[in-house]
Amino acid sequence: MRYSAFISYNHRDRGWAAWLHRELERYRLPKALIGRDSPIGPLGRRLPPVFQDREELAASTNLAGSVKSALEQADSLIVVCSSNGAKSHWVNEEVREFTRLGRRDRIQCLIVSEADTPEGPPRPANEIFPPALLQFGAEPLAADARKSGDGKRAAFLKLVAGVIGVRYDELRQRDHARRQKQLLTLAAAASLGFLLMSGLAVFAFISRADAVRERDLARQKTITAQRTTDFVKGLFQVSDPSESKGQSITALEVLDRGAREIQGQLNNEPDVKAELISTLSEVYMGLGSYHRADDLIRRSLSLNVSRQETRARQLGVLAASRTLQADYDGAVATYSRALQLLPHPEELQDSSLYSGLLVGKGEALSGLERDKEALPLIGKALLWDKQHDGERSPSVARDYESAGLVTQYAGNLAASRSNYDKALAIRLATHGKLHPKVSEDLNNLGTAAYLQKDPAAAERYWRQALAINEQIVGxxxxxxxxxxxxxxxxxxxxxxxxxxxxxxxxxxxxxxxxxxxxxxxxxxxxxxxxxxxxxxxxxxxxxxxxxxxxxxxxxxNNRLIAPIMTDLADLRCAQGDYPKASDLLERAGPLMKSQYPEDDWRSAWVTNTKGACLLRQKRKAEAEPLLRSSTPIVLQRWPVQSMYGYKAKERLSGVAR
Missing domain, CATH: 1.25.40.10 (Tetratricopeptide repeat domain)
Structure with missing residues (x-):
């Protein structure tokens, strides 16, 4: 088949169709699924092309030849379902044609909201599904992208699962595991590394703006530097209590004001304007306002800058934005363009720009699970920064942090901890204990230790990070x-x-x-x-x-449903409510297996809890084989002194009594 899917939609739902097409085209399948046989053939990194761009046809009794051809070459038909689609002659005809081809079982539905209609009570099937989908009686199964339904992400994964022929729960689990692997370290630090107090964000902006001003003064001593100073001073005048009249001014409000005002200023100094916009975008990203940052830096690329160094900085900020949006391919390409603009990095006024681009590209490659390509780039940046900024510089700490992140993604936790340790030592010496990067490194060390099954070290690091963060944010x-x-x-x-x-x-x-x-x-x-x-x-x-x-x-629909049921069953059994405990365990078993396919100990824990409950009921003959088969699996994951290991060992010892 030429196409993995054909998207059928009414022109009023074009926005949904474009979103779905974009997501399907750029979705990277989890690594564990690559090579598996599927309805579209052996799975690769991405899905085959998706057909979407057909214009509304003129009214006639037959589908256009090109559309028929595309339907014949599509393995799946995805129907965008709404009141618009239900009334569409051509959506209905496309469903009928695909059914005629004998592939009705390969039709999937996506229920969407409509821009001019607020979500309300569920509509009758005949108001959202084309008639051709209902002619066989049963209402078709559908992924529901509305907030009141599955939501966009879950609905999207359901469609992908249907296209490639895997269970939704398996794809969701593997997709979640991949995203967890990529984001675990960042998530541990994001709560405090990015969402800082307004004062810290403002300080970061002023520091960078001052750095731009000082660099230009030393290099050019022109009126440009004075204009930069005037802009920064004007930007923060709103923080004067006499002007704000007692109202609190947030960092985002200051940044929004700056983003508005910079558009009409410094038009004769495009390089300075580009530098300041790059700074504004970076601070937006630091505060988690990714869309605002992305929009600002993209618009700045139209500036006619004269210096390649300035353009490379802009592209570096854009690439960082793409990384935050999980567009790792786009980020790698943009970082590569930026590096091509710096053929002679030794001539740079800001030597850290070169190493920053190398590190950024390395982290984006790691997001694509291309760790063998990522680590040499970070190593190159580390060597560069040691030579130009010294062994104990903040840029060297940044490089060690990136190396820690990439080695953690690659599963080398010992190397990850070593890199974070080196970064932490530099951060403490250069920034002091209360700097957010210190807390971030401690969090990352705790995460690496936890993944290494070193709970004592994880506890130590996380306690230190908590104490610092309580002082920073309260x-x-x-x-x-x-x-x-x-x-x-x-x-x-x-x-x-x-x-x-x-x-x-x-x-x-x-x-x-x-x-x-x-x-x-x-x-x-x-x-x-x-x-x-x-x-x-x-x-x-x-x-x-x-x-x-x-x-x-x-x-x-949280993954914790089965673990909670299992723990609640254990408690109910201890309280003598055996029927309730049995019911919970019967429900938990299949859920645990589907939601945690790679964690054997979890299903073993359900079996172990069932055995313990039978033992409490004096049903030793039934309990013993369950406990003897499941306990070794639990102990492979958890040491005897841990909560699960201790309980499993204690339950097994009850068999001998």
Whole structure:
């Protein structure tokens, strides 16, 4: 087949069709699926082309030849379903034609919202599905991209699963695992490395703007530098209390003002204007406003700059934006263009620009799982920065941090920890303990230690990071709740239930002050707090918390559903409610297997809990084989002194009594 899919849509739903086409064309299949046989042949890194760009046909009784040909060469038909599509003559004809070709089982539906119609109660099937889809009686299964349905990401993955012929749960799990691998380190630090207080963001902007001004003064001593100074001074005048009249001015408000004002200034100094816009874009990214950063830097590329160094800096910022949007191919290409503009890096006024581009390209390559290409670039940047800035410079620390990130993605956790350790030593010496990068490095060290199954080290690093972050953003900041939960989890796994309970109670309190109790993050917090309560013998409170955690997990279809059911079943069994425990375990088993296909110990834990419950009922003959088969699998993952290892060993010892 020439096409993996044909997208059928009404012209009023063109925006949805364009979004779906773009996502399908750029989606990279998880590494574990490459080479697997599928309806479209052995799977490669990307899907074969997707047909979308047909214009609305003139009214006639037959489909145009080109559309018929495309349908014949498409393995799947994806129908964009809405009231527009249901009324479309040509969408209906395309469904009929694809059915005539004998491939009705390869038709998938995507239900979408309509720009001029707010989401409301579910509509009847005949209002959203073309008649040809309903003529066989049953309402077709569909992915629902609306907020009230699956949401865009889940709906998209359902369609991909149908195209390549794998179970949705398997694709979701593998896609999630890949994204987790890429984002684990960044996620641990994002809560405090990017969302800084306004003062820190403003300080970062002023520092960079001052650096631009000072560099230009030293090099050119022209009026350009004075104009830069005037712009920066005018930008922050709004922070004067007499002007703001007591109102708090956020960093984003200052940046938005700067982004507006820079458009009408410095038109005769395009290089300075480009430098300042690059700075504004970088600060936007630092505050998590990725779309604003991307729009600003893209528009600045129309400036007629005279210096290749300035253009390379612009492209570097654009490439960083693409990396943050997970467009790793685009980022690699843009970083390559920027590096081509610097044929003689020794002549640069800012030597760190060259190494920054090398590091950025390396991280983007790592996002594509091309770690063997990424590490030499980062090594080259490290050598460059040591030669030009010294062994203990911030740029060298940055290079070590990037090396730590890439080696962690590659699975070399020992090298990752070593790199982060070196970066941390430099950050402490140059920036002091309260710098966000210090906290970020500690978080990353904790993550690497946790993945190495070194809970004591993970606890130590995360405690240090938490103490620093509480000073930076305050003890009640929402991001502190995330760190409290993560630290408590590693304490739970070490059976330090009392310590974990205190941290989790704080975490829940912070969450509940700003979110409702069915927020998906609270599934983690409530279930962990329930484990702590159960470990301390507080069964009634533990049961209530497990029920709240399960409710939040089920509302959001969270992966924790099966683990929570298993832990709740263990508690109900201990309370003598054997029917409830049995029901929970029967439901948890298949879910655990589908949601955690690569974690054998999780399914073994369901079996182990079932055996323990049978043992409590004096049904030793049934319990013994379950416990003897599952305990070794659990102990392969968890040491005997851990929460799971200790419990599995204790349950098995009950067989001998």
């Amino acid at each position: 003890p009640e900041h929402p991001d502190i709740a995330i760190q409290l939960n993560n630290l408590a989890r590693v304490l739970l796994e070490q059976r330090k239930f009392a310590q974990a309970q205190g941290l989790l109670s704080r975490s829940a309190k912070i969450y509940l002050a700003q979110r409702n109790d069915t927020h998906d993050d609270l599934a983690f917090v409530f279930s962990n707090l329930a484990l702590a309560k159960a470990g301390l013998g507080q069964r009634k409170q533990a049961g209530e918390l497990f029920e709240r955690a399960l409710k939040a997990a089920e509302i959001h």
